[in-house]
Amino acid sequence: MTKGKRGIWIGLFSLVLCGMVFSGCSGSDAAQKVKVGEVTRSVFYAPEYVALEKGFFKEEGLDVELQTIPGGDKTMTALLSGAIDVALVGSETSIYVYQQGSEDPVVNFGQVTQTDGTFLMARNAEGELDWNNVKGSTFLGQRKGGMPQMAGEFALRKHGIDPRQDLNLIQNIDFANIASAYLSGTGDYVQLFEPQASIFEKEGKGRVVASFGEESGRLPYTVFMAKQSYIKKHGDTVQKFTNALQKAQNWVQQHSPEEIADAIAPYFKDTDKGIIASAVKRYKDQGTYAADPVVDEEEWNNLLDVMSQAGELKEKVPANAIVDNSFAEKAKSSVK
Numbered sequence: 001m002t003k004g005k006r007g008i009w010i011g012l013f014s015l016v017l018c019g020m021v022f023s024g025c026s027g028s029d030a031a032q033k034v035k036v037g038e039v040t041r042s043v044f045y046a047p048e049y050v051a052l053e054k055g056f057f058k059e060e061g062l063d064v065e066l067q068t069i070p071g072g073d074k075t076m077t078a079l080l081s082g083a084i085d086v087a088l089v090g091s092e093t094s095i096y097v098y099q100q101g102s103e104d105p106v107v108n109f110g111q112v113t114q115t116d117g118t119f120l121m122a123r124n125a126e127g128e129l130d131w132n133n134v135k136g137s138t139f140l141g142q143r144k145g146g147m148p149q150m151a152g153e154f155a156l157r158k159h160g161i162d163p164r165q166d167l168n169l170i171q172n173i174d175f176a177n178i179a180s181a182y183l184s185g186t187g188d189y190v191q192l193f194e195p196q197a198s199i200f201e202k203e204g205k206g207r208v209v210a211s212f213g214e215e216s217g218r219l220p221y222t223v224f225m226a227k228q229s230y231i232k233k234h235g236d237t238v239q240k241f242t243n244a245l246q247k248a249q250n251w252v253q254q255h256s257p258e259e260i261a262d263a264i265a266p267y268f269k270d271t272d273k274g275i276i277a278s279a280v281k282r283y284k285d286q287g288t289y290a291a292d293p294v295v296d297e298e299e300w301n302n303l304l305d306v307m308s309q310a311g312e313l314k315e316k317v318p319a320n321a322i323v324d325n326s327f328a329e330k331a332k333s334s335v336k
Helices: 003-022 043-053 072-081 091-099 147-158 175-183 196-202 212-216 228-233 235-254 257-267 273-285 297-309 326-334
Strands: 032-038 062-068 086-090 106-113 119-122 138-140 168-170 189-192 207-211 222-227
Touching (some): 032 072, 043 235, 062 235, 072 086, 091 147, 091 222, 091 297, 106 235, 119 196, 119 212, 147 212, 147 297, 175 189, 175 196, 189 196, 196 207, 257 273
Antiparallel strands (some): 086 222, 119 189, 119 207
């Protein structure tokens, strides 16, 4: 073999070796793909959309693919099956998995909201709410065992209303269809997330008369979670993800409802920006958006009380069994 040909072959071999070892040397810095499933599309999750729109995930070297999977049960099924890597859903779903004795439990690692996100809308209401007027009404509720329904029942009991005895409680309507069922004339009262509540108010379809977030107190209401096996295998990715979340939480705390509405508007293309800002303000005013990703003990215990009253808790599940705050604590201390 001539010296020239030998040089060509060595060059070609080097290129092949580079591709095999480094997946194409120039691609060694490729972003880590993370598939995320959210339980619904709501202004309630503003920090998530801020993290995407402001590029905080990208800054951490992550390529986040977001999909909406209506209903906590469906979102959890997607997580357990491996269809998604991370779920943004109520912490109660991780407790249900734990109670079933899973060998690969679902672990909460980054809190997004710390109160219930639903509001009580009355079809016909004047003046201040008299909770006694709710008795005997037709109440369009949420899915049994879901966090919105349990928090709603917790608030109703606080006001002396037995959801099972004092109401005509409707729970057989799919989560994604509750708003349209109310719009069609079902129910005197309904539990709605934002921005749907503000939209219906503007259209004269009813009036928000109470906040279940204020009524039920602080809870680890919606949290980013993943299977324990995923966290063990991709700890660095989970830390980067949590860092991006903390950046978004800082941004939300520091900006006005109008500025937040501008940032998240692409996720609500059919919604007036004034409605989005109004919804964000409602959530900010009641302290719904967590300032950091840490799930604290007091919030966790309140969640257990809410679930216990609803008859959905088989045994008290200690926070350290399915909550890993190590990523959140590190993000809280390092991200400014």
